Amino acid sequence: SKEQGRFQVQFFSAEARERQTVRYSMEKRLFKALERNEFRLYYQPMIDMVTGRTTGAEALIRWIGEDGTPIHPDQFIPLAEENGMIVPIGQWVVKTALNELSVWRGYGLDHLRISINLSARQLQEPDFLLNFLQMLSHSGENPEQVMIEMTETVVMRKAQESIDLLGALKAHRIKIAIDDFGTGYSSLSYLRRFPVDVLKIDRSFVRQIGEMGEDSEIVRLITLLARALSLEVCAEGVESELELSYLREFGVGSYQGYLSSPAIPSGSFVDWVLKSRA
Numbered sequence: 001s002k003e004q005g006r007f008q009v010q011f012f013s014a015e016a017r018e019r020q021t022v023r024y025s026m027e028k029r030l031f032k033a034l035e036r037n038e039f040r041l042y043y044q045p046m047i048d049m050v051t052g053r054t055t056g057a058e059a060l061i062r063w064i065g066e067d068g069t070p071i072h073p074d075q076f077i078p079l080a081e082e083n084g085m086i087v088p089i090g091q092w093v094v095k096t097a098l099n100e101l102s103v104w105r106g107y108g109l110d111h112l113r114i115s116i117n118l119s120a121r122q123l124q125e126p127d128f129l130l131n132f133l134q135m136l137s138h139s140g141e142n143p144e145q146v147m148i149e150m151t152e153t154v155v156m157r158k159a160q161e162s163i164d165l166l167g168a169l170k171a172h173r174i175k176i177a178i179d180d181f182g183t184g185y186s187s188l189s190y191l192r193r194f195p196v197d198v199l200k201i202d203r204s205f206v207r208q209i210g211e212m213g214e215d216s217e218i219v220r221l222i223t224l225l226a227r228a229l230s231l232e233v234c235a236e237g238v239e240s241e242l243e244l245s246y247l248r249e250f251g252v253g254s255y256q257g258y259l260s261s262p263a264i265p266s267g268s269f270v271d272w273v274l275k276s277r278a
């Protein structure tokens with residue numbers, strides 16, 4: 001058993017070393033990815049539940065690596081947060097997303113809203129607000145067509161700073177959404193103090209709607225809460241007509257999900273919107 005123990009130690013350290021190597025080589029490629037122009041934004045339509053019309057899109061980042069297949073953010077955003085790369089990547093995201101508004105306008109789509117994800121590390125940057133507002137004013141875009149998404153955990157961790165930050169964004173007429181609503185560490189009272197516009201109901205609740213009574217009740221309660229506070233509600237990850245009909249019955253205002261479309265490249269998104277309007 002002593003032998004076995006020693007063997008295990010060696011086994012795990014070899015495995016750990018292997019993990020380090022993989023991480024290191026990914027990190028090296030990640031540092032070069034921006035200058036190599038390897039990131040893309042994909043766009044997932046956000047759809048009005050009542051009219052069925054597209055109200056905008058959420059920008060979701062992809063990393064197109066050597067073999068051409070898009071790598072999803074869960075594979076590299078955590079690493080980028082750890083080593084700080086998320087800051088320049090995030091700036092690229094904001095610039096690209098703002099530019100997308102002018103691309104859409106070129107196709108006569110001048111009413112759509114772009115929604116941008118921000119992670120904790122980005123919001124902690126002392127220059128975040130200044131940078132963001134500068135990029136916005138350089139773009140010349142209408143701030144009311146710009147929404148930012150952050151999770152409630154991020155907001156709650158530094159409550160007073162968040163109130164100030166969100167207040168400043170709000171003063172510039174930028175829309176604010178709480179992402180993955182219902183999954184984090186949240187206190188309902190914060191919703192009154194934070195200048196929030198939209199609650200995005202997490203996919204984990206949507207997925208089990210109708211199957212498990214409790215999740216349906218949570219969705220229903222979030223909708224009631226939102227109505228009481230005059231907030232919009234957007235459901236994430238809608239995959240079936242059944243889910244959609246429940247959400248509509250509960251009074252959820254808009255949705256995203258594979259039922260209508262996954263996140264797709266800019267050109268495909270424009271085609272999709274133009275076709276779905278016809």
Ligand code: C2E
Nearest residue numbers: 060061072073074093117118119237238239257258259263
């Ligand atoms: P999120 O903001 O909660 O985004 C929703 C995720 O659900 C996206 O995954 C989207 O592609 C996926 N999704 C949408 N509809 C459906 C559906 O019907 N079924 C299922 N199964 N999934 C659906 P994605 O694109 O892989 O992004 C993962 C996470 O990475 C995002 O979660 C967000 O937190 C983060 N992220 C994405 N883009 C950015 C970015 O530009 N900056 C930062 N900081 N984070 C980002």
Ligand code: CA
Nearest residue numbers: 058117149179
């Ligand atoms: Ca999001």
Ligand code: CA
Nearest residue numbers: 179180200236
């Ligand atoms: Ca989400």
Ligand code: CA
Nearest residue numbers: 179180202203
């Ligand atoms: Ca999420």
